[in-house]
Amino acid sequence: MEQYLGSQDPGSSGPPSNLISLLQLSAVDLQQTIVKAGAEIWPQDRPDPPVIQVTAGWAARHRVLPGGARQIVRFLLPGDVAGLHSQFLGASISALQAVTDVSLIEIRPGPLREAIRQTPELGYAIGLLAAREKRDLEDHLLAIGQDSGLGKVAFLLATLFGRGVRAGLVSRSVLPFPLTQRHVGDALGLSIVHVNRMLQQLQREGLIRLKHGRLEMLDETRLATIGHLADRRNDLDA
The missing domain is CATH 1.10.10.10 (Winged helix-like DNA-binding domain superfamily/Winged helix DNA-binding domain)
Known part of the structure; x- marks a missing residue:
């Protein structure tokens, strides 16, 4: 049996990000979803996945080699966003899996792209999130x-x-x-x-x-x- 180093209260949540606040102001349809611990949120190479923000729990982005070796590229905590790059590349770069029970907000790609065109502040917020993630990945x-x-x-x-x-x-x-x-x-x-x-x-x-x-x-x-x-x-x- 694997030794767990800790646990997470699925009822806890972090503060909402500026991205979600801007989306709400832009009247983008947001859907709340709960994913059970260990379940896949989306697979690698899924076409046109939604953007998600974790509101409670932990998730992990990972890629898998043909032999089964897994590389976790990022852990997501409450407030973190995933799927932004997929809006420009057309498919998910990595798989996303719930580490604990996860509560998340889903944003469908079509309304998001329209909101970006209409709200310059939203484009800036997304660029800032992407810059932070690039820095973190290089670290x-x-x-x-x-x-x-x-x-x-x-x-x-x-x-x-x-x-x-x-x-x-x-x-x-x-x-x-x-x-x-x-x-x-x-x-x-x-x-x-x-x-x-x-x-x-x-x-x-x-x-x-x-x-x-x-x-x-x-x-x-x-x-x-x-x-x-x-x-x-x-x-x-x-």
Whole structure:
């Protein structure tokens, strides 16, 4: 049985993004959907998928090689959006799967494109989201391609913790954490054994605590240093 590193309350939700607020002002039809944990939200290469925003729970975008090896390219937390690139490419780049029970808002492609034409602010918001995601993906690529095993795990945990803070999920330095060691390994290109060793080391050094479905941050500064996170106080997240 896989060891779960944490859990997520499906009833929790982060603040709505400017994108959804603009869509509501543009009278775009938004549909609320609930997807059960482990279920596929959409497959890789699905034609013309909707744009979705997660409002509660965690999801994961991934791609799979013909032999079955999986690469998780991004975890989605409440407030995150997926499917924007597909509106221009015509099909989903990666598969999207619910890690926990997920509540999400679906935006159909046709009305979205019309809203973009009519609302310049919406185009700007989408461009900003795409720029942030490109930056995050390049950070992730640098970590998995060039960092040590310990640096990779520290990078992922520190990044997810920071995103959890912005999504309103963190209370008293604790983030509900629904990922298994396999999730972490598939995101970082590490075996489960290696992930387990790195997590144990970070806990022994007093940087984090993983217990009863929670990630407790004990020394965020040192964890960020090990994970080589850049100082982003003045970047696009400001």
